[in-house]
Amino acid sequence: MPSTGLAGVNRGLWREKQAFRRQRKERVFSHVTVGVSDLARAGRFYDAFLLPLGLYRRPVIPDGGPASLCWCRSGDLLPRFYAYLPFNGRPSSHGNGSMVAFLAPSVEAVDAAYGQAMRRGGTDEGEPGWRQRYGPGYYGAYLRDPDSNKLHVVCRLAHTTVDHRSVDERPL
Numbered sequence: 001m002p003s004t005g006l007a008g009v010n011r012g013l014w015r016e017k018q019a020f021r022r023q024r025k026e027r028v029f030s031h032v033t034v035g036v037s038d039l040a041r042a043g044r045f046y047d048a049f050l051l052p053l054g055l056y057r058r059p060v061i062p063d064g065g066p067a068s069l070c071w072c073r074s075g076d077l078l079p080r081f082y083a084y085l086p087f088n089g090r091p092s093s094h095g096n097g098s099m100v101a102f103l104a105p106s107v108e109a110v111d112a113a114y115g116q117a118m119r120r121g122g123t124d125e126g127e128p129g130w131r132q133r134y135g136p137g138y139y140g141a142y143l144r145d146p147d148s149n150k151l152h153v154v155c156r157l158a159h160t161t162v163d164h165r166s167v168d169e170r171p172l
Contacts, residue, residue, distance in 0.1 A: 028079075029078075029079040030078055030079060030080070031078070031079055031080040031081065031082055032079070032080075032081050032082070032100050033068075033081075033082040033083070033084050034082070034083055034084070034094075034100065034145070034147070034149040035083075035084055035085070035086045035092030035093065035094075035147065035149070036083045036084065036085065036092050036145075036146075036147045036149075037085075037091060037092045037147055038146070038147075039067055039068075039069060039083065039085060041121065041146055042069060042083040042145070042146070042147070043057070043069050043083070044120055045117065045120040045121055045122065045145055045146055046069065046071060046081075046083055046145070048116035048117065048119070048120045049113050049116050049117040049120065049122070049145075049151075049153075050071050050081070050102070050113070051113075051116070052104070052108075052109045052112035052113040052116065053102050053103070053104050053105070053109055053113055053153065054073050054074070054105060054109075055071040055072060055073055055081065055102075056071060056072070056073070056074055057069060057070065057071050058070050058071065058072055058080075060082075065084075065087060066084050066085040066086065066087050066089075067084070067085050068082050068083060068084040068085070069082065069083045070082050081100070081102075092147050093148075094144070094147065094148040094149045094150065098149075098150065099142075099150040099151065099152055100149070100150070100151055100152070101151075101152040101153070101154055102151065102152070102153045102154070103154060103155075103156070104153050104154060104155040105155070106155055107128075107139045107155050107157070109153075109155065110128050110139055110140060110141055110153050110154065110155050111128050111141075113141075113153045114127070114128050114141040114143060114153060117143050117145070117151070118143070120146075121145075121146040122143045122144060122145055122146065122151075123143060123144045123148075124142075124143055125142035125143050125144055125150060126140075126141060126142035126143075127141060128140070128141040129141070135156070136157075136158070137155075137156055137157030137158055138154065138155075138156055138157075139154065139155045139156075139157065140152055140153060140154035140155070141153050141154075
């Protein structure tokens with residue numbers, strides 16, 4: 001039987017507030033952006049790199065800012081990943097010490113994303129492998145996009161029976 005009156009409204013507002021709090025706890029970022037010099041090239045690169053991670057390109061509604069491309073998970077509005085031509089019209093540059101890390105659903109997705117990136121003009125900064133020093137079940141790869149933005153793709157397997165030793169620690 002549905003609640004009526006002020007008590008019912010208050011319970012409904014409380015439930016909505018709790019749902020909003022849970023959603024806020026699940027999402028830390030609204031969006032992340034990287035500067036690029038060639039949107040077409042960035043589109044080819046990120047379409048291939050992000051697809052194994054479950055991110056798809058979505059339309060960008062012009063807002064008066066610079067041209068951009070956007071990716072997010074199907075059915076989710078946030079978080080988003082953007083590749084932008086720089087707002088100030090100057091050449092794009094990568095940040096020293098800056099890196100964007102993408103969470104992969106599986107070890108295979110890390111390998112696939114890294115492989116696609118290498119085939120689309122990315123450069124290696126650390127091949128896929130177990131990185132025990134970051135914690136049990138940590139499998140990742142490091143790379144740079146064609147504009148030298150540093151990227152990381154990682155799968156975090158909390159409990160697994162696989163060999164967690166890093167690539168260089170495994171016996172031949």
